[in-house]
Structures are given as structure tokens and as C-alpha cells.
Amino acid sequence: xxxxxxxxxxxxxxxxxxxxxxxxxxxxxxxxxxxxxxxxxxxxxxxxxxxxxxxxxxxxxxxxxxxxxxxxxxxxxxxxxxxxxxxxxxxxxxxxxxxxxxxxxxxxxxxxxxxxxxxxxxxxxxxxxxxxxxxxxxxxxxxxxxxxxxxxxxxxxxxxxxxxxxxxxxxxxxxxxxxxxxxxxxxxxxxxxxxxxxxxxxxxxxxxxxxxxxxxxxxxxxxxxxxxxxxxxxxxxxxxxxxxxxxxxxxxxxxxxxxxxxxxxxxxxxxxxxxxxxxxxxxxxxxxxxxxxxxxxxxxxxxxxxx
Numbered sequence: 324x325x326x327x328x329x330x331x332x333x334x335x336x337x338x339x340x341x342x343x344x345x346x347x348x349x350x351x352x353x354x355x356x357x358x359x360x361x362x363x364x365x366x367x368x369x370x371x372x373x374x375x376x377x378x379x380x381x382x383x384x385x386x387x388x389x390x391x392x393x394x395x396x397x398x399x400x401x402x403x404x405x406x407x408x409x410x411x412x413x414x415x416x417x418x419x420x421x422x423x424x425x426x427x428x429x430x431x432x433x434x435x436x437x438x439x440x441x442x443x444x445x446x447x448x449x450x451x452x453x454x455x456x457x458x459x460x461x462x463x464x465x466x467x468x469x470x471x472x473x474x475x476x477x478x479x480x481x482x483x484x485x486x487x488x489x490x491x492x493x494x495x496x497x498x499x500x501x502x503x504x505x506x507x508x509x510x511x512x513x514x515x516x517x518x519x520x521x522x523x524x525x526x527x528x529x530x531x532x533x534x535x536x537x538x539x540x541x542x543x544x545x546x547x548x549x550x551x552x553x554x555x556x557x558x559x560x561x562x563x564x565x566x567x568x569x570x571x572x573x574x575x576x577x578x579x580x581x582x583x584x585x586x587x588x589x590x591x592x593x594x595x596x597x598x599x600x601x602x603x604x605x606x607x608x609x610x611x612x613x614x615x616x617x618x619x620x621x622x623x624x625x626x627x628x629x630x
Contacts, residue, residue: 435489436504439477442511443470445495462514464593469512479609498569500576507585514593521595522556525588529565535584546615
């Protein structure tokens with residue numbers, strides 16, 4: 324080797340292979356920890372879905388008080404009910420549930436339960452706290468007794484709802500303490516010395532004990548007024564209707580639980596000839612009430628659309 328020949332120190336190194344441009348760009352664009360973040364997002368999504376399922380089941384348990392679920396799941400159901408009562412928005416008129424979640428919630432609650440009170444039935448057996456109502460036996464006019472008409476309508480309505488698979492409790496004037504159900508309808512008929520007075524009216528307790536009572540009244544009123552063509556007698560709703568004893572859980576023990584929507588209906592006047600003709604066909608009035616109840620239960624997501 325002559326002195327003029329100089330050896331390139333890099334000549335003995337293997338040539339480098341150039342990385343494709345696409346690989347270089349992908350490596351430059353990928354932020355550090357991307358894979359870890361994706362895993363965290365995936366896990367967060369699963370946790371959110373599990374939480375949503377738990378919230379909806381707990382809300383369903385709260386709507387029925389947890390009595391059915393508690394028999395199946397014991398302390399778990401009670402914990403879900405308590406958690407649901409503390410949730411933001413507890414008591415909303417409607418909770419949206421996707422199909423499978425709604426199905427699961429309704430399975431936890433069990434079959435639909437409806438309480439139908441025959442107004443004034445067995446009033447003489449009222450407990451001591453309601454002793455002043457023992458002589459409240461209902462209206463009488465032209466040989467018709469209100470209690471008999473109330474009972475005929477309730478029997479027809481109970482048969483219709485049972486045919487749909489609902490559990491129906493026919494209740495007398497005395498309601499079991501803190502009675503719970505999906506809803507309660509108290510059936511009454513009015514009477515007045517003025518035979519020209521006619522029409523249908525209804526009332527939940529005032530102020531409403533839960534938001535669902537507003538929805539129940541809306542759906543039942545619409546159905547009855549549409550089917551019967553009776554006059555809307557809402558202007559004659561009395562203070563006794565707004566403070567109906569069977570819904571007054573703040574004052575009495577033998578009442579409907581405040582979480583159960585309850586509605587008192589006055590299905591016309593015994594003293595009015597036109598209303599009396601309608602009252603002589605109890606199944607038609609029962610069909611109107613049934614339509615309102617089913618519409619309400621559907622709007623609550625409690626039953627399928629074609630129940």
C-alpha cells in the first residue's frame with residue numbers, strides 16, 4: 324500500500340438498507356403509548372357498559388320496590404334498589420332501556436302487577452286510623468249502588484288484564500299498608516242532586532307523589548274520554564280526590580306506597596241519564612281503562628309494544 328492510498332474506515336461496514344418511506348412515516352406518526360391507550364379505552368368501554376346495565380337493572384328494581392328481586396337475589400337486590408334511589412334523575416317519568424337490558428330488567432321485576440280498588444267496598448271494615456270513613460258507603464241513585472257498579476267494572480277490567488298475563492289484586496276500601504304494584508286504579512262513580520251534571524274526571528294525589536302519576540293520568544284520561552265520548556268534568560275535581568286517603572301515605576299507614584303511581588277515576592254520574600246508560604255496560608268502561616293502562620305500561624318500557 325502506497326502512502327497515497329488511504330483506506331476508507333467505512334468501507335468494511337455493510338451497507339445500510341434504507342427503510343421504506345411508508346414505514347418511516349408510520350413510525351413518526353404513531354405517538355408513544357398508543358397501544359396502551361387503546362387498551363385503556365377498550366376496558367373503559369366495557370366498564371361503562373357494565374355500569375349502564377347495573378343502573379338500568381337497579382332502576383327497574385326501584386320501580387317495584389325490589390320485593391320480587393329480593394326474593395331471588397337477596398341482599399344484592401336491596402343494594403341495587405338503594406343505589407338506584409341515590410342515582411341522579413331517580414324518579415324520571417321514563418328510563419330508556421335498550422331491548423336486552425329492558426328484557427333483563429323486566430325479568431328481575433317479574434310479571435306486571437296492577438292494583439284495582441273497588442271504591443267504598445267493605446268500608447265498614449276500615450281500620451281505626453280510618454274510622455271516620457266506615458260510613459262512607461258510596462253513592463245511591465234510582466236503585467243503583469255505586470259499590471255494585473264499581474265492582475262490576477273492576478271485575479271486567481281484572482279479567483282483561485289477567486288475560487294479558489298481569490297479576491291483578493282487587494282491593495277493598497282498605498288498602499294493605501304501603502301497597503306496591505306497577506300501578507293502582509281506584510274506581511268510583513259520582514252522584515249529584517243536579518241531574519244535568521255529567522262526565523268523567525280523575526285525580527292523583529296532590530302534589531304528585533312520583534312523576535309517573537302524571538303519565539298514568541294522561542294516558543288513562545285520553546283513553547276513557549276517547550272511548551266513551553263523555554264530557555271532561557275536570558273542573559269538578561274535589562279536594563277529597565286530590566287528598567284521597569288511600570294515596571295519603573304521609574298521614575295514614577294503609578295506603579299505596581308513594582313509589583307506586585296511583586289514580587282515582589270517577590267514571591260518570593249515577594244521577595245523569597246518559598252516564599247511567601254507559602255505567603250499565605261495565606265491560607265497555609273496563610276496555611277503555613285497559614287501553615289507558617296498557618298505553619302507560621308500554622310508555623314506561625314495562626311491557627312490549629304488542630303486549
